[in-house]
Amino acid sequence: MVEKSIWMQQVAADPGHSHWYVERFRAKARAGEDLTGEARLVDAMAPRGARILDAGCGPGRLGGYLAKVGHHVVGVDVDPVLIDAAKQDYPGPDWLVGDLAELDLPARGVTERFDVIVSAGNVVTFLAPSTRVQVLARLRAHLAVDGRVVIGFGANRDYEFTEFLADATEAGFVPDLLLSTWDARPFTDDSDFMVAVLRPS
Template sequence: MVEQSIWMQKVEADPGHSQWYIERFRSLARAGEDLVGEARLVDAMVPRGARILDAGCGPGRVGGYLAEAGHTVVGVDVDPALIAAAEQDHPGPRWLVGDLAELDLPSRGIPEPFDIIVSAGNVMTFLAPSTRVRVLSRLRAHLDDDGRAVIGFGSGRDYEFGQFFDDAAQAGFTPDLLLSTWDLRPFTENSDFLVASLRPSPQGL
């Protein structure tokens, strides 16, 4: 049995947590805040009309922008409330409730592979630690051999960057480009945020 994600543990402890998160981003959007920096980077990495998987899509801000830019987007999140908000606020992509540790989109009628996979919003730190390698392996299985996975999360969230690199290697990825922000600042040993563009390892898994 797959261990429950840290996110869903939070939801069980506080049933209002998901709605708070949804309303937080709706409020920021109404205030005119820039909420699509991650999506702009991903958009620049692929040709128009790319197939994109938004892994841990939340209420849809990243995948929604990418769909409007002309890409075919599938978003997956474990929280049904977030998926419902994505469907309401960002129609266009296909939004699905699902656990990334058990990701199997072909079984749900969605062909693979994807040209790029994006996982923004600290998704990796909300996974159950025992599922991290499994999630990365499932992402690798859904990615084209020439594709890239772009994953961003902050430090101080019980997932050291070094451990992430080890987990990614175990899952069949190799680093392609490492940044400390979504606006292309270089990653250094002192960075408190990581944006990792990963390519499938030559040997794969």
């Protein structure tokens, strides 16, 4: 049995947590805040009409933007409340409830591999630590031969950048590019955020 993610442990401890998270981003949208910076970077990397997997899609802000600009998007999240919000707020992509550690989209009728897989919003830090390599390996299995995975997360979240890169190597990736922000600033030893662009090794 796969260990429950940190996110779902939080939901179990506070059943209102997911609803709070959805409303937080709806409020940001109403206030006119920029919620698509991560998606703009992915859009710039992707060919037109790309197949994109939003892994840990939450309430759909990134996948929704990417679909709006013409990509074919599948979003997966372990939290059904977040998937329901994505379906409501961003119709168009295929929004699916699923655990990234057990990701098997061909079994659900999604047979093509993805040109780009994005995992933003600190998703990797909410994974159960015992499943991190397994999740990365499942992402690699769903990636096109010349595809790339883009993962962003902050420091001081119990997942060191060096440990993540070692896990990515174990899962069959090599880094193409390391950034410190979603607006493409270079990564340095002092960076408190990492955006890792990975390709299959």
